[in-house]
Amino acid sequence: MADVYFSFFSLILLIPLLLLLILYFIVRPKPVRVPIKNRHVFITGGSSGIGLALAQLCVQQGADVTILARNVSRLEEAKQSIKLATGRDVSIFSADVRDYDAVKRVVEEAGPIDVLVCNHGVYVPQELEDQDLEEVKFMIDVNLMGTFHLIKAALPGMKKIRAERGPGSIAIMSSQGGQVGIYGYTAYSASKFGLKGLAESLQHEIISDNIHVSLVFPPDTETPGFAEEVKRRPQLSSIIAASSGAMKADEVAKKSLNGIQSGSFMVPCNFEGFLLGVATAGLSPQRSFLMAFVEVMTAGLMRFAGLFFQWNWYGCIEKHAKKK
Ligand SMILES: NC(=O)C1=CN([C@@H]2O[C@H](COP(=O)(O)OP(=O)(O)OC[C@H]3O[C@@H](n4cnc5c(N)ncnc54)[C@H](OP(=O)(O)O)[C@@H]3O)[C@@H](O)[C@H]2O)C=CC1
Numbered sequence: 227m228a229d230v231y232f233s234f235f236s237l238i239l240l241i242p243l244l245l246l247l248i249l250y251f252i253v254r255p256k257p258v259r260v261p262i263k264n265r266h267v268f269i270t271g272g273s274s275g276i277g278l279a280l281a282q283l284c285v286q287q288g289a290d291v292t293i294l295a296r297n298v299s300r301l302e303e304a305k306q307s308i309k310l311a312t313g314r315d316v317s318i319f320s321a322d323v324r325d326y327d328a329v330k331r332v333v334e335e336a337g338p339i340d341v342l343v344c345n346h347g348v349y350v351p352q353e354l355e356d357q358d359l360e361e362v363k364f365m366i367d368v369n370l371m372g373t374f375h376l377i378k379a380a381l382p383g384m385k386k387i388r389a390e391r392g393p394g395s396i397a398i399m400s401s402q403g404g405q406v407g408i409y410g411y412t413a414y415s416a417s418k419f420g421l422k423g424l425a426e427s428l429q430h431e432i433i434s435d436n437i438h439v440s441l442v443f444p445p446d447t448e449t450p451g452f453a454e455e456v457k458r459r460p461q462l463s464s465i466i467a468a469s470s471g472a473m474k475a476d477e478v479a480k481k482s483l484n485g486i487q488s489g490s491f492m493v494p495c496n497f498e499g500f501l502l503g504v505a506t507a508g509l510s511p512q513r514s515f516l517m518a519f520v521e522v523m524t525a526g527l528m529r530f531a532g533l534f535f536q537w538n539w540y541g542c543i544e545k546h547a548k549k550k
């Protein structure tokens with residue numbers, strides 16, 4: 227009898243250990259460290275919110291930072307505030323990411339990039355039925371097409387310097403609204419889900435060039451843009467988005483930079499984001515065999531938890547409809 231127990235328990239231990247061992251060998255792409263110190267980090271939307279916090283953090287870690295946005299006076303303010311906080315200068319460029327020629331000119335002038343952070347983004351939540359198509363197009367153009375423009379413009383220069391400067395990175399700011407669809411976010415979520423397809427395909431194409439793609443998924447974050455958003459956000463959007471705790475821009479910047487430096491493909495920012503990442507892992511690349519282990523072991527449970535969230539969200543929607 228003791229024998230049976232012994233073999234039963236050793237099997238229970240053996241299976242996970244074997245799984246860990248297999249995952250250790252098969253996870254792809256292979257683990258990497260992307261350096262920041264003395265590297266050229268180019269951040270769009272670096273004049274405000276998450277982008278500004280990330281720009282300052284990169285400067286503090288010894289990177290040469292360039293920021294791009296449209297509004298010149300906000301760019302200059304950002305430059306001053308970073309100078310005040312760190313004693314170091316950043317380069318600023320004004321361009322609209324929707325204008326490919328303008329983006330190309332800036333990227334050429336700024337010089338070869340080691341870490342490209344496509345962080346620019348706009349969000350105007352509203353029910354699709356009430357939202358102007360102009361606004362839908364605006365979000366798709368800035369968030370999705372703008373990111374295409376940047377990557378197209380920067381990639382040739384980024385590839386050229388890899389042999390000499392080591393691993394490079396392209397980081398893209400998505401959102402938890404880019405992992406799950408949320409009431410009021412049809413256009414925004416579509417633009418952010420689009421970035422996921424772009425990122426997964428791009429990683430296949432540039433892994434051999436030693437360039438590593440990261441997709442960052444913040445929850446609601448206190449930024450100037452968010453302060454504007456909440457003024458017009460449908461109540462249901464706010465209720466559902468509150469399933470994930472709000473963060474400060476500095477905290478999101480820290481998570482983003484850690485994710486970039488470890489070459490992580492999916493970069494969650496809080497605990498709910500971690501759960502969301504495991505629940506939506508699907509066929510995304512995974513470099514960490516430990517994270518892969520968590521994903522494999524908890525897949526069914528996470529689906530179950532996800533269904534509970536949907537149950538709760540549809541409950542809120544139903545209650546709201548009855549009140550009307
Ligand atoms: N705050 C939040 O709750 C969350 C934000 N995110 C994402 O994080 C990113 C940053 O958001 P956040 O910090 O809140 O944004 P902010 O609105 O505070 O800042 C946006 C930045 O992007 C720039 N920008 C906007 N449109 C363009 C454009 N067409 N061309 C060039 N630059 C542009 C802005 O400068 P200017 O206007 O001068 O061009 C500004 O520097 C976005 O991609 C957003 O979707 C994701 C999850 C949550």
Ligand SMILES: CCCCCCCCCCCCCCCC(=O)[C@@H](N)CO
Nearest residue numbers: 349401402403446467470501505531532
């Ligand atoms: C097992 C499953 C766990 C699931 C946890 C689910 C939590 C989902 C919350 C989604 C929040 C979306 C916020 C979008 C914020 C944003 O992008 C705007 N502020 C505009 O920038």
